[in-house]
Amino acid sequence: MGFEMTVGKYHLGQTIGEGMFAKVKLAVNVETNKKVAIKIIDKAMVRQKNLMDQVVREISSMKILHHPNIVRIYEVFATRTKIYLVMEYVSGGQLSDKLYYLEKLNEVVARKYFQQLIDAVDYCHGRQIYHRDLKPENLLLDNNGNLKLSDFGLSILQKPSKLLLTSCGSPSYVAPEVVIMHRSYDGAAADIWSCGVILFEMLSGYLPFEDRNQINLFRKISRADYTFPEWFTSPQKRLMSRILNPMPTKRATITEILSDSWFRVDYKPSFGLEDETCTNSEEANSNLRESYLENGNPEQFINAFQLIAMSSELDLSGLFEDEKKTKLGSKHPINETLEKIKVAAQGVSLSFKKTNTSTVKLHNNPKLRRSRSNLTLSAEVKKITVST
Amino acid sequence: MGCMISKQFKRIPGYEDPTLLASETSFSLNEVEALYELFKKLSHSIFKDGLIHKEEFQLALFRNSTRKNLFADRIFDLFDLKRNGVIEFGEFVRSLSVFHPDTPKSDKINFAFRLYDLRNTGFIEREELKEMVLAILNESDIILSDDMVESIVDKTFQQADSKGDGRIDLDEWKDFASQNPALLKNMTLPYLKDITTAFPSFVMRSEIEDDSL
Numbered sequence: 001m002g003f004e005m006t007v008g009k010y011h012l013g014q015t016i017g018e019g020m021f022a023k024v025k026l027a028v029n030v031e032t033n034k035k036v037a038i039k040i041i042d043k044a045m046v047r048q049k050n051l052m053d054q055v056v057r058e059i060s061s062m063k064i065l066h067h068p069n070i071v072r073i074y075e076v077f078a079t080r081t082k083i084y085l086v087m088e089y090v091s092g093g094q095l096s097d098k099l100y101y102l103e104k105l106n107e108v109v110a111r112k113y114f115q116q117l118i119d120a121v122d123y124c125h126g127r128q129i130y131h132r133d134l135k136p137e138n139l140l141l142d143n144n145g146n147l148k149l150s151d152f153g154l155s156i157l158q159k160p161s162k163l164l165l166t167s168c169g170s171p172s173y174v175a176p177e178v179v180i181m182h183r184s185y186d187g188a189a190a191d192i193w194s195c196g197v198i199l200f201e202m203l204s205g206y207l208p209f210e211d212r213n214q215i216n217l218f219r220k221i222s223r224a225d226y227t228f229p230e231w232f233t234s235p236q237k238r239l240m241s242r243i244l245n246p247m248p249t250k251r252a253t254i255t256e257i258l259s260d261s262w263f264r265v266d267y268k269p270s271f272g273l274e275d276e277t278c279t280n281s282e283e284a285n286s287n288l289r290e291s292y293l294e295n296g297n298p299e300q301f302i303n304a305f306q307l308i309a310m311s312s313e314l315d316l317s318g319l320f321e322d323e324k325k326t327k328l329g330s331k332h333p334i335n336e337t338l339e340k341i342k343v344a345a346q347g348v349s350l351s352f353k354k355t356n357t358s359t360v361k362l363h364n365n366p367k368l369r370r371s372r373s374n375l376t377l378s379a380e381v382k383k384i385t386v387s388t
Numbered sequence: 389m390g391c392m393i394s395k396q397f398k399r400i401p402g403y404e405d406p407t408l409l410a411s412e413t414s415f416s417l418n419e420v421e422a423l424y425e426l427f428k429k430l431s432h433s434i435f436k437d438g439l440i441h442k443e444e445f446q447l448a449l450f451r452n453s454t455r456k457n458l459f460a461d462r463i464f465d466l467f468d469l470k471r472n473g474v475i476e477f478g479e480f481v482r483s484l485s486v487f488h489p490d491t492p493k494s495d496k497i498n499f500a501f502r503l504y505d506l507r508n509t510g511f512i513e514r515e516e517l518k519e520m521v522l523a524i525l526n527e528s529d530i531i532l533s534d535d536m537v538e539s540i541v542d543k544t545f546q547q548a549d550s551k552g553d554g555r556i557d558l559d560e561w562k563d564f565a566s567q568n569p570a571l572l573k574n575m576t577l578p579y580l581k582d583i584t585t586a587f588p589s590f591v592m593r594s595e596i597e598d599d600s601l
Contacts, residue, residue: 007601008416043592052592059588076584077418077601078594084601304521304544305564308459308504309573311524316463316487318449319430320579320586 006030007084008077010038021045026089036074037090041083055083061129061152062087067272069120071140071150090148092141095198099136104205107236109145111265114199116147118263119270121191122254124149130187134194135173136201171214172207173197176222176246189248192257196243203236204229208244222246235262330381334358337381350377404478406595413485417596418584420481425587427477440475458523462503487577496575497565501558511555517541 005012010027017024022041029036046055062073062085077084092098095113099105105113117139124131131138131152138151175193177185200208208226211217220226224246228237239260242252257263302310330337334357341360345352350362355378362377406420415423430448431440445464447453467475467483475483485491486499502508506516518541525532532540548556548564556564565571579586 046592055591056588059585059591063582063585063588073585076588076591078421078591079596079598079601080594081598083591083594302540303547303568303571304517304540305504305548305571306568307524307540308520309571309575311459311528311574315574316449316484316577317579318451319426320577320583 007038008075010036010086012038021049021051027086035089035091037071037087039085039087041085043078043081043083046083058152059085061124064127065124065129065152065272067120067123068270069116069146069148070123071148087150088148090140090142090150092143094137095139095141095147095202096136098141099201099205105202107203107233108266110199110202111263112145113139113141113147113202114195115263115267116270117149117195117198118254118257120147120149121195122258123272125188125191125254131191131194132187133173134191134198136198139198171217171221172209174221175248176224177248179218180222186248188254189251192243192251192254193248196240199243200226200240203232233262239263334381341379341381403476404481409478409481413481414488414490415481415485415580415583417600418590418594419580421590421594421596422583422587423481423484424477425590426583427480431475438477440480442473445475457527458506458520459503462506466499466502484577484580487575488580489576489578491576493566493572494562496572497562498558500565500572500575501561511557512561513555514541514545517544 007027009031010029013026013028015023016026016037022039024037024039027036027038028034041055046052059073059076062071066072071090072088073085074088075086077086104110117134121131121134129152131149133151134149138149140148140150142148171179173194175185175190178190197208209217209220211220224244226244228240232240239252239257239262242256242260245251252260258267330340332340338354338358338360341362342352345362353361353363355361359378359380362379406417406424409415409420410417413420427440428438430444431438433444433447434453435441435444442461442464443453445467446455446457446460449460450457464475465471467479469479469482470476486495501512504512504516504520506519507513518537521537521540525537545554545556548560550560550563551557584590
């Protein structure tokens with residue numbers, strides 16, 4: 001297969017998707033030989049439709065989302081006329097294609113996709129990112145049977161307590177409050193509705209709300225006027241009717257879905273990734289950390305320059321991000337200090353994981369995970385001087 | 389190619405052509421454009437004149453514009469290549485390039501030496517090292533006795549001052565730093581690899597010709 005073009009270190013190949021003002025092409029990173037998907041956006045169209053902020057927001061959203069069920073963004077290029085988003089390539093195509101060929105999915109497969117969808121959506125909502133355009137075209141499948149959420153073109157970074165003010169999305173998957181009010185709505189509840197429509201479609205092979213006439217379609221949606229096929233089991237019906245509730249405030253929340261008995265069968269929660277192996281910078285960071293650790297056993301004497309190099313006083317990363325780093329002194333040996341951190345972490349229900357002899361990670365306890373915030377702290381304990 | 393300079397770039401004092409900056413540094417053209425978004429943010433945080441003043445630099449690093457700090461002062465002075473009290477865009481890009489993960493180690497070693505040579509004498513002296521150690525302990529609220537500080541500085545000199553003349557020259561520093569990669573930890577900012585996704589607003593403003601990517 002011939003390559004038509006090279007962009008940076010990527011050879012562009014065939015077009016694998018086409019949208020209103022963007023094309024997605026398969027590409028190969030010539031340095032690593034890895035496949036990526038590159039979304040090429042026409043700037044003139046973006047300007048014409050006044051979607052500049054949305055494009056920038058899409059990039060920002062994807063950048064902060066590190067989850068096994070969400071498509072990753074690696075890099076961005078731009079020229080005078082085009083924007084190139086270099087993203088993770090997901091080989092199995094869209095869920096919509098799979099539904100087209102197979103009509104409906106068996107319960108085990110549908111449930112697994114739904115569980116992964118809910119995990120991904122939950123993770124986004126925890127970061128105030130609402131997708132707002134969930135539909136099978138935006139759900140990609142890899143060759144290991146995993147689902148990945150893509151296309152955050154319409155997602156919006158929302159501050160808690162503020163309701164969304166714009167109307168968007170694909171009619172059949174859109175929640176009643178989005179259809180009707182055209183005012184403000186809760187992005188989380190609207191996303192959950194769309195997940196419910198997707199689940200219905202996966203299990204039945206057709207959409208719960210369909211009508212050639214858009215007015216009639218909207219009427220059906222706003223009344224949650226749908227009928228279950230006769231093969232739906234009562235646990236399936238129970239969950240779906242809790243999700244497809246036209247009243248956003250009465251609709252099942254993610255917490256409720258996660259405790260539903262049908263949902264919980266064979267449920268293996270997928271969490272946001274730990275920061276190692278995430279982005280370029282984090283990879284570089286961990287490489288750096290490795291070389292650093294090779295260099296010294298934490299019990300060894302630290303020379304003054306090493307102390308300076310470790311210091312946050314000289315850490316320019318403050319220019320780039322808001323992550324907080326703090327340094328504290330302890331009179332105790334490394335092991336005792338780590339033990340104290342452990343006790344403190346347990347006091348506030350954070351899990352404690354030693355990543356090596358001197359560093360630890362503190363995480364929201366996965367078993368008690370239903371708190372909204374996804375908190376990760378890491379601590380490194382270093383010996384400064386020989387105790388006397 | 390270089391003539392495609394946008395209006396907003398032209399107005400900035402100390403503006404330099406991104407093509408030139410990209411050719412001289414470890415950054416790509418798009419990365420220089422993305423850095424410009426960061427530069428705009430930093431240089432407009434207090435004085436809004438498109439130049440980074442020391443207060444703005446401190447605000448970015450410490451979330452506090454009045455916090456004095458030995459190292460922030462040193463870094464600011466080294467970034468301010470023209471020594472006119474402000475950091476211009478070109479100075480910003482050239483200096484940050486030292487911290488790029490792809491920049492040769494020798495550049496990082498040289499920069500660190502200039503950073504630690506507080507009084508620009510061409511040597512890192514014992515007093516300078518002690519001053520830096522005290523500054524760090526002080527900022528971190530770590531209290532060590534004077535004896536302990538002396539012993540840290542002494543041991544460090546035993547290791548680094550191979551000629552034993554009580555000061556570290558550039559050659560000694562090069563040897564010492566090459567043997568101890570941990571010393572250069574602060575000379576690499578992994579974030580610089582993610583600059584395009586971190587400051588994505590450059591995409592709408594990019595002036596790069598389509599065939600030059």
